[in-house]
Amino acid sequence: MTSRRIRIDVPALTRVEGEGSLRLEVRQDQLIELGLSIFEPPRYFEKFLEGREAEEVVDIVARICGICPVAYQISALNALESMSRQMASPWVRSMRRAFYCGEWLQSHALHIHLLALPDFLGFENAIAMAERHPNMVKRGLKLQGLGNALVRLFGGRSVHPVGARLGGFHHAPAPDEVTALADRLKAAQQDAGDLTRFCASLPLPDDPQTFICVALHHPDRYAIESGEIRTSTGLNLSANQFEQHFHETHKPDSTALWSDLDGQPYLTGPLARLNINHPQLPDFLLTRLGEIGLELPSCNMFHSLIARALEIELVLHEAIQLLNDYTYPKSPYTALPLEPGIGYGMSEAPRGLLWHRYELDEKGLIRAARIVPPTSQNQARIEADLHHSLTTMGLDNGEDVLKLRAEQVIRNYDPCISCSTHFLTLKKVET
Amino acid sequence: MTRPRVAVHKFSSCDGCQLAFLNLGETLLQLNEQVDILHFLEAGMNDASADVDIAFVEGSLSTPDELTRIRQVRANSRYLVSIGACATSGGLQALRNLDGNHDEWRDAIYARPEFIRTLKEVRPIAAEVRVDLELWGCPVSSTQILAAIRALLFGVAPVDDRDRVCLECKRQQAVCVMVTQGIPCMGPVTRTGCGALCPRFGRDCYGCYSPSETAQTATLARRFSGLGLLPDAIARRFWLINSQAPPFLQTGRVFHRSAASDPDD
Numbered sequence: 001m002t003s004r005r006i007r008i009d010v011p012a013l014t015r016v017e018g019e020g021s022l023r024l025e026v027r028q029d030q031l032i033e034l035g036l037s038i039f040e041p042p043r044y045f046e047k048f049l050e051g052r053e054a055e056e057v058v059d060i061v062a063r064i065c066g067i068c069p070v071a072y073q074i075s076a077l078n079a080l081e082s083m084s085r086q087m088a089s090p091w092v093r094s095m096r097r098a099f100y101c102g103e104w105l106q107s108h109a110l111h112i113h114l115l116a117l118p119d120f121l122g123f124e125n126a127i128a129m130a131e132r133h134p135n136m137v138k139r140g141l142k143l144q145g146l147g148n149a150l151v152r153l154f155g156g157r158s159v160h161p162v163g164a165r166l167g168g169f170h171h172a173p174a175p176d177e178v179t180a181l182a183d184r185l186k187a188a189q190q191d192a193g194d195l196t197r198f199c200a201s202l203p204l205p206d207d208p209q210t211f212i213c214v215a216l217h218h219p220d221r222y223a224i225e226s227g228e229i230r231t232s233t234g235l236n237l238s239a240n241q242f243e244q245h246f247h248e249t250h251k252p253d254s255t256a257l258w259s260d261l262d263g264q265p266y267l268t269g270p271l272a273r274l275n276i277n278h279p280q281l282p283d284f285l286l287t288r289l290g291e292i293g294l295e296l297p298s299c300n301m302f303h304s305l306i307a308r309a310l311e312i313e314l315v316l317h318e319a320i321q322l323l324n325d326y327t328y329p330k331s332p333y334t335a336l337p338l339e340p341g342i343g344y345g346m347s348e349a350p351r352g353l354l355w356h357r358y359e360l361d362e363k364g365l366i367r368a369a370r371i372v373p374p375t376s377q378n379q380a381r382i383e384a385d386l387h388h389s390l391t392t393m394g395l396d397n398g399e400d401v402l403k404l405r406a407e408q409v410i411r412n413y414d415p416c417i418s419c420s421t422h423f424l425t426l427k428k429v430e431t
Numbered sequence: 432m433t434r435p436r437v438a439v440h441k442f443s444s445c446d447g448c449q450l451a452f453l454n455l456g457e458t459l460l461q462l463n464e465q466v467d468i469l470h471f472l473e474a475g476m477n478d479a480s481a482d483v484d485i486a487f488v489e490g491s492l493s494t495p496d497e498l499t500r501i502r503q504v505r506a507n508s509r510y511l512v513s514i515g516a517c518a519t520s521g522g523l524q525a526l527r528n529l530d531g532n533h534d535e536w537r538d539a540i541y542a543r544p545e546f547i548r549t550l551k552e553v554r555p556i557a558a559e560v561r562v563d564l565e566l567w568g569c570p571v572s573s574t575q576i577l578a579a580i581r582a583l584l585f586g587v588a589p590v591d592d593r594d595r596v597c598l599e600c601k602r603q604q605a606v607c608v609m610v611t612q613g614i615p616c617m618g619p620v621t622r623t624g625c626g627a628l629c630p631r632f633g634r635d636c637y638g639c640y641s642p643s644e645t646a647q648t649a650t651l652a653r654r655f656s657g658l659g660l661l662p663d664a665i666a667r668r669f670w671l672i673n674s675q676a677p678p679f680l681q682t683g684r685v686f687h688r689s690a691a692s693d694p695d696d
Contacts, residue, residue, distance in 0.1 A: 015475045017446050041443040041493040041549055042537070043524035052667065059637055063523045063672070066447020066570060106454075114453060118475060125475025127463045134460075141456045148454055156628040158454065159447040159570040160639070163632055171632035416446075 004028060004396075008403050015115040015125070015407075017067050017416040022386075022406055029395045034386055036379065036410065049369040054080050054338055054360060055166055061356075062160045064371070065416055067110070070103040070151060071349030072371075073164045074225050079239070079345025079356040080166060084336040091329045092168035093226075098322040099154040099164070100225045100347070101315035106147025106158065107350035108270070108308040111414045112199065113140025116305055119408045120202050136198070139191050143312060146188055150319055153181055168333025175328055182323035185316055192316050193288070196309040200292035204302040205405075209388050211299065211381060212264055213272035216348050222280045222314060223273070225347050230276050231261065232297070239344035242355050248372065258379045259372065265380035268352030269413060270307035271298065282317055285310060301385055304412045338364065349374050351414045375415045385409050435584055436483040438470035440504055442490030442497050443524060443553070447570040448515035449473055449489055455573050466580065484509045485583055487576070491517040491524060492554040505560035510583050513556040514576065516569035520641060521675040523569070525553040529674060529683075555675070564589055568624050569639035569672045575624065593644035595619060596636050599627040608635060615655045615668060620646035620678065641673040648682035663690035 008024040018040050025033040045064055049057065061076045062069035074096060081088060088096075113136075114126040123129035130137035148158035153173050155161020163169050216227030217236075229237040237245060248257040260266070275297035278289070289296065294306060340362050346355040352374030359368040389409050390402055397405075439449060452459060453474065468474070469481040479500075486508035492498055505511055516522040537549065556562055564583070566575045582589035596618035600607065608614040608630050617638040618630055629636045642648070648669065655665045669683035 012472055012477060012479070014472050014477050017473060019441060019472065041497070043443060043493075044527050044537075045524075047539070048523075048526040053664070056667065056671075060523065060671075063445050063447070063569065066445040066450050069447070110453060114474060127460065127468065127474065130460050130463075137460070138457055141459070144454070145456045156632050157570075157572075157625070159450050162629050162634065165634070170629075170634040 006399050006402075008399055008406070013407065013410065015118070015411060017065075017414075020415070022410070024386075024390070024402065024406065026395045026402075031387060031391060031395060034383065034390075036383055036386070046369045046371060049358075049366050052366050054358075054364055054366065057358070057366065058164050058166070059160075059162070061371070064373070066159050067107055067416060068103060068349045068351070068354075069160050070100055070155070070164075071347055071354050073161075074100055075345050075347045075349075075354045075356045075371075076358070077164065077166065077345070078226060078347060079343040079358050080338060080360075081336055081343075082239075082345055083338040083341055083343040083358075083360055085339070086334065086336050088168055088336065089329070089334055091327070092333065094322050094325070095154060095169065095172075095332075096164075097225045098319050099151065099161075101319040101322070102147045102150025102153070102158075104147070104224065104315045104350050105150060105312055105319075106144050107414075108312050109140050109144035109147060111350075112195070112305065112308055112312075113137055113144070115414070116411050119404065119411065120204070120305075139195065143188060143191065143195070146184060146316075149181060149184070153177060165333055166338075167336040168331075170332065172329050172332040175326060178323050178326045182320055182326075185320050185323070189313070189316055189320075192309075192313045196288060196306065196313055197292060199306045199309040200294065202305070204300070204305065205389075205393075205408075206300060207302070207389055207392055208299045209301065209385065211301075211384070212261060212266040213275045213297070214261060214266045214268050214353060214377075215273040215276040216346065216353065217277060222277050222318075223348055224315075224318075227346075227348070229346070229353070231266070232272075232276065233261075239346045239355065239357075240342075242344065242346070242372075243357075246355075246372070246377075248376065257376050259377040260380060265384050266377070267301075267381050268374050268377050269304065270311055270350075271301065271304045272352065273348060274298075274307045274310065281310075281314065284317070285313055288313070301389075301409070301412045304414075308414075351375065351416055352377060373416070375413070378413045378415065382410060382413050382415070385412075434465065434467045435485065436481065437466045437468050437580070438479075438481060438483040438486045438504075438508070439468070439474075440470065440479070440486060440488050440500075441472065442488065442501070442518070442556075443493040444490030444515070444517045444522070446473065446489075448518075448568075451514070451571050451573045451576045455577075458573075458577070462577075462580070466584075479503075480507060482507050485580065486511050488513050488518050488556050489515055491521045492550065492556065492559055493524065494549050496548070498550075498559055501556060501559050510563040511556070511560065512564045512566060512579055512583075513562050514566045514571045516567065516639065516641065516672050518556045519565045519567055520673045521553045521555050523672050523674075525555075525675045526670065528552045529670060529687075553675075567622055567641040572624070592623060594623045595643040595646075596621045596623050596625070596627050596630070596640070599623040599625075600630045603627050603631060605631045606633075608633060609654075609658075613658050615658055615660055617651070617668060620648050620651050637671055638669070638679065639672045642676050642678040646678045648678045649685075652682050652686060661690065662686040666690060 155163040216223035217230035218227035666687035
């Protein structure tokens with residue numbers, strides 16, 4: 001056997017949100033070193049939230065992530081509003097779900113078409129892919145645009161929307177705007193179904209792995225904007241129990257922290273959600289599962305692509321229902337007085353569980369904040385997956401083949417590196 | 432004729448301003464027929480050192496590496512356009528400059544602070560290199576981006592609209608939230624460009640498009656005081672997304688100090 005040594009350096013990963021790099025070293029067909037580095041500079045959101053009023057939090061945390069600002073706003077509102085004796089109105093709760101559906105739709109459509117599909121169809125990027133597959137790319141951009149339109153309906157703009165507030169929304173959309181958008185969403189359902197079939201028809205690698213799934217679960221509906229944690233290991237946890245089981249550590253080569261569930265890596269995101277909550281899918285999607293032959297739970301990470309497509313169909317369906325039932329409210333919010341203390345809240349960002357904790361003082365100012373974003377939760381899982389996938393595929397493969405597979409594996413998690421980096425509080429060790 | 436060459440670079444940011452490109456829909460494909468996008472990591476183009484006609488830069492400078500990178504981008508680009516609040520004023524994360532306690536924050540968050548290499552202060556792009564055009568906003572809109580590309584390609588000076596949100600509000604016939612509801616709105620001192628989004632939604636503008644021309648921040652702060660805001664709360668109005676823009680920095684400082692000397696504790 002000849003001695004072979006390759007070193008693969010991907011100094012800047014493309015088609016992910018934010019910036020990270022990958023380092024691999026193979027010596028005599030053994031994986032000697034593997035490191036996913038996140039080197040986004042920290043922005044210290046948790047620190048400058050301190051001393052801010054509770055009302056200001058939604059506009060600040062939106063800026064953690066340009067791709068999933070709604071997720072940050074809703075997790076923060078869930079945490080802060082838990083410190084009130086009253087609840088937001090049923091109208092507000094429904095409309096927050098509709099608002100959030102818009103974010104899933106735009107984020108998933110962007111991920112599938114602009115970030116993931118070029119890998120599977122053999123293009124460097126979606127723009128090059130559009131020259132050969134114009135209709136497919138246009139279909140994706142249209143779905144993404146509809147998601148943005150839904151976020152705009154409630155938020156005024158799709159990036160850092162301005163509509164959400166404590167107790168509800170600043171503004172209720174006019175009924176004719178709602179009806180017009182509902183009609184456009186209905187017209188896109190056929191496209192969304194075609195997208196799922198298309199994703200399922202791709203020759204995705206078949207590489208089963210064992211991993212723990214973590215997702216929110218809600219007794220009445222597929223969890224998006226609210227729910228309790230459920231794990232494939234059988235745990236059921238509320239937001240205030242999160243810290244008893246999930247821990248973060250800091251590794252030298254990253255500015256993002258790593259999370260574990262009682263010492264184990266775990267998966268959060270579309271496939272974890274689908275694995276845990278698939279019995280709650282509407283009937284037409286249960287039929288779709290049969291049609292495309294997807295058996296759940298799935299332990300093939302490449303099914304994340306199909307999971308996103310199915311969730312696009314789901315949120316279109318959900319948003320149409322919610323908008324069909326739309327009534328113009330007397331007031332788009334309820335004033336919710338908050339009491340001092342600690343509030344915990346979470347929701348399912350497009351790429352997974354997003355947990356917040358705020359401590360509020362007697363003056364209504366934030367005393368401490370802690371935010372755990374999905375990508376830092378997935379980091380340990382991504383590394384475990386890379387180890388497994390590359391070894392299974394065969395380390396004797398060429399450098400380009402290994403590099404492409406490694407990038408595909410990483411993109412399956414739709415990592416949002418910008419938002420994974422910027423919070424993360426560890427207890428300060430006093431010496 | 433070769434098409435103009437474009438690059439999109441990211442520094443410390445949330446990725447939101449790059450979405451002004453990625454959210455263009457089919458226009459993104461049309462844009463690609465008119466320009467050659469050589470570097471844009473999130474979209475899959477990776478040629479950071481390419482010579483380009485226009486470089487769009489998102490994000491602020493917060494590490495020594497970023498200083499090196501921005502000098503290279505400047506050297507490779509005919510026009511350098513900073514997009515968004517982070518690139519033009521430092522953005523929300525520049526709030527850490529105000530306290531001057533970066534090291535303490537870093538040590539509180541990271542168990543191994545020796546591996547975190549950051550600058551003590553977050554800086555806008557223009558603090559390090561010459562910037563040809565600044566597009567303000569948190570986030571910038573697709574319209575701003577397309578208008579800038581058009582103007583630069585035609586070789587005309589892009590329109591720099593520094594009007595107030597207030598004037599846009601009147602044009603849109605939105606009801607003034609400050610006059611009718613006593614809400615402390617930043618519209619009178621904030622640059623237009625958003626379409627008066629917040630007042631049209633019945634809420635206060637919070638200054639995400641940066642100071643307007645001749646921003647009367649001291650006058651507005653006195654008005655806020657008349658509405659019942661305490662000095663600390665007034666300082667927070669000015670010290671948010673564009674805390675480092677001089678008029679906001681200055682007025683915030685006046686009220687922050689006066690809050691600190693308040694004997695109410």
